[in-house]
Amino acid sequence: HVQLAESGGGPVQVGGSLRLSCAASEDTDISGCMGWFRQAPGKERERVASIESDGDIDYADSVEGRFTISQDNAKNTVYLEMDNLKPEDTGIYYCAADPLGLATGRRCSYADFWGQGTQVTVSS
Numbered sequence: 001h002v003q004l005a006e007s008g009g010g011p012v013q014v015g016g017s018l019r020l021s022c023a024a025s026e027d028t029d030i031s032g033c034m035g036w037f038r039q040a041p042g043k044e045r046e047r048v049a050s051i052e053s054d055g056d057i058d059y060a061d062s063v064e065g066r067f068t069i070s071q072d073n074a075k076n077t078v079y080l081e082m083d084n085l086k087p088e089d090t091g092i093y094y095c096a097a098d099p100l101g102l103a104t105g106r107r108c109s110y111a112d113f114w115g116q117g118t119q120v121t122v123s124s
Helices: 099-104
Strands: 004-007 010-013 018-024 034-039 046-051 057-059 067-072 077-082 091-097 118-123
Touching: 004 091, 018 034, 018 091, 018 118, 034 067, 034 077, 046 067, 046 077, 057 067
Parallel strands: 010 118
Antiparallel strands: 004 018, 018 077, 034 046, 034 091, 046 057, 067 077, 091 118
């Protein structure tokens, strides 16, 4: 049973950094189809960064060069390092997994397994 738990959010000043963690249950393969999403107030949830089924890494244009997604297989944890934070990065950040997508090699869909989210607030 896939379970995901995010942590590491909080308040931060403009230009600061945060590292979010997504601890996955032991039965979750984090080698691919792992994504970070965010939802700002009044806006739809958007994908921020992801590790695709073939291991490729993809970022949203708005965070390219500032955010880094990585994984620690020993801890079964996926991280999102966020640098040079801006007010528009404020939102609830969610971790998501698509184990079926990883197993089949198809495009990751992130439909079924999500964490509870962690709040990030960037202020000047």
